[in-house]
Amino acid sequence: MSGNVLFAMITRLRDGLPLSATTDHDPSQRVLESKKYAKIISKKASQFPDRCSMFTGSHWLYFISSLGVCFITMCEESYSSVLAFCFLDELQREFISLYDNKRVDNAVRPYALIDFDRIIQKTKQRYNNPMTLNARQKYSDMTLEVKLRPPYRISIDDLEPTGRRNVNGISAHHIPTWQAVNLSDTEDIPKPTNFRRPFSRLDWMAKLLVFLSVLCGTLNLARIMAVLTFGTSPYEPDEKVIVAQAMALLIIAALLSYYQSFKLWTSLGQRSLRQLLACVLVIVCNYSLYKLYWRFLLTAGFHSLVAVLVAWKMRAGSGDFKLPNYTV
Structure with a gap:
């Protein structure tokens, strides 16, 4: 070199x-x-x-x-x-x-x-x-x-100040490509249309949290399926209202857990109020399920802890892969 x-x-x-x-x-x-x-x-x-x-x-x-x-x-x-x-x-x-x-x-x-x-x-x-x-x-x-x-x-x-540009700031006659200096000019490297972080590039903690978040969402869905399989006939009319509320909370908590795992996988290091809001909503859902006697305190604490750790990891980023925006 x-x-x-x-x-x-x-x-x-x-x-x-x-x-x-x-x-x-x-x-x-x-x-x-x-x-x-x-x-x-x-x-x-x-x-x-x-x-x-x-x-x-x-x-x-x-x-x-x-x-x-x-x-x-x-x-x-x-x-x-x-x-x-x-x-x-x-x-x-x-x-x-x-x-x-x-x-x-x-x-x-x-x-x-x-x-x-x-x-x-x-x-x-x-x-x-x-x-x-x-x-x-x-x-x-x-x-x-x-x-x-x-x-x-x-x-x-x-x-050039007179150069014609499109909305992205690139000249109309210009096709952006990447060619490393130490590669031949004839080598064709296609431009990806949508960058996604490979799962293998996440550090061990991010991988673990993605798995735990998916697990929490799956457990919530399994709880719903158990109720649907059992049926609502054994419940009194007042209890049916509580069951409906609990099922709604379980669905919301499951979707939020899947959302958190997806964003952790694809957008690690990007800070967003939506991530914080998702974490807060997961905690609220689990607390409400505990108050409705549909979730043990230890289980509610586990789901809430996973949500908090995912939100923290989103903000902390990963030392194994750059933000980029970069974007930064």
Whole structure:
């Protein structure tokens, strides 16, 4: 593997304000020309998807955007694209751990967070000497992620102010594809229409919680089937009302458990009020079933605990697979 990371900069997504960048200077004309394209990208990054690459004719530009911040790097032509995205991902994690959204939003002058250059330089040195990287698992994960959700390839024409764009910010004549730098240009890698996290990529705790959540939903449905099989004839009229209420609560609890397991599988790390609401509703349903004498306290506690753990795991994410949005 050859090539180097030459330059990196961090900008605010909404207006392209530079927050930090590498301060070393390469006076070569080709590098200066590619840096101009990087600055144009920083102004237009909000118009493109959250992960893109562009070839300037001399260098590769890669950028990712998340949480209102854009991370851009310029690499030599022979540098691995997967390593470039690993580099950007590490910068993103470090930056988010040091600066909150308020600090980014309140920045009023260029390079207000230039002190982050120290971390950029250290990270760049490690990625320019891959033999010192202790990131085999990270490289493997990023390789898989890039293949599952390929970055968009943009062209210089896409940066032109007169370029025609569709609603997604991509030129009408441009077909986004992903081709790693170290792959042949003729290799055809199809763009997936809908990214879903493979179950095998979840960590052990997420897998366990998915299983327990599905189990809770299945137990609720089994309880309903037991009542339907037994019939409602032994019940008095007043008791039939309680049975109907209990069955409704069981159905709601079952659907919520299945919903939680599905979202944990496909959207781990994405924070949503709907996940919190689902957790609260599961607890309410189980408490109501306990008050109706249709569920033991221990059983109600188990179902509620699983719901709480699933909601917590959704917010905590998984160390084995990136958010991405990323989206971030």
